[in-house]
Amino acid sequence: MGNKILDISQKPSKFYYQLLVNMKCEPPNLAHWKTVIPRDVEIPSIDIIMQQKVMTIKENKLAEFNYKLLCGIVSCGMLVNKWKPDISSTCKFCNENETQYHIVYLCPLVSDIWRCLSEKTQRNLTIVDIALGIPQERNLNNLISQIAFSIHKYWIIHTNDHVIASKRNLKYLIFHDLMFKSKVMKAIEEKELSDLMFNSANWIQETIT
Numbered sequence: 001m002g003n004k005i006l007d008i009s010q011k012p013s014k015f016y017y018q019l020l021v022n023m024k025c026e027p028p029n030l031a032h033w034k035t036v037i038p039r040d041v042e043i044p045s046i047d048i049i050m051q052q053k054v055m056t057i058k059e060n061k062l063a064e065f066n067y068k069l070l071c072g073i074v075s076c077g078m079l080v081n082k083w084k085p086d087i088s089s090t091c092k093f094c095n096e097n098e099t100q101y102h103i104v105y106l107c108p109l110v111s112d113i114w115r116c117l118s119e120k121t122q123r124n125l126t127i128v129d130i131a132l133g134i135p136q137e138r139n140l141n142n143l144i145s146q147i148a149f150s151i152h153k154y155w156i157i158h159t160n161d162h163v164i165a166s167k168r169n170l171k172y173l174i175f176h177d178l179m180f181k182s183k184v185m186k187a188i189e190e191k192e193l194s195d196l197m198f199n200s201a202n203w204i205q206e207t208i209t
């Protein structure tokens with residue numbers, strides 16, 4: 001805008017809101033991702049990651065979840081144990097440290113789901129693809145975000161009971177989430193995304209044994 005004087009007397013409240021958001025919004029610090037991403041793998045720029053994992057995500061709830069994942073502040077045993085020591089910091093299924101990465105991507109309980117998606121999309125999805133997004137793949141990034149969100153949701157909801165005592169139960173819950181979401185997407189005429197979710201739900205169901 002240079003030296004031009006801008007008349008803001010008629011600007012809508014959204015304009016001021018956006019100014020405040022711009023002032024407050026800081027890009028996430030990705031340094032913590034180095035603990036899970038292999039050294040020789042190049043991490044995309046923060047602008048690209050934000051585009052793939054936040055800006056082009058259909059639902060605000062999913063975009064917010066992705067943003068928290070990028071910032072490393074998603075609820076998990078390691079995090080909660082810091083101020084509530086009676087909450088275990090280790091995974092009850094495999095005894096590894098229960099980090100956010102462990103819950104969403106790495107535990108043997110969930111790795112099957114990502115393997116299934118990888119096989120069916122014939123993409124050989126890496127943790128970078130899943131966690132930081134895939135260029136030009138808006139629908140797949142949305143689907144991955146939905147699955148990650150569902151995994152975390154059921155993990156947290158059932159952390160103190162035995163509903164998720166097996167891969168089978170977790171897959172069953174995610175299958176229902178995806179079926180529901182595919183109908184929602186269809187209703188808002190996101191046909192491609194709806195089909196992708198519907199098919200993925202069926203792939204996951206096929207592997208429920």
Ligand SMILES: [Zn+2]
Nearest residue numbers: 091093094107
């Ligand atoms: Zn585990």
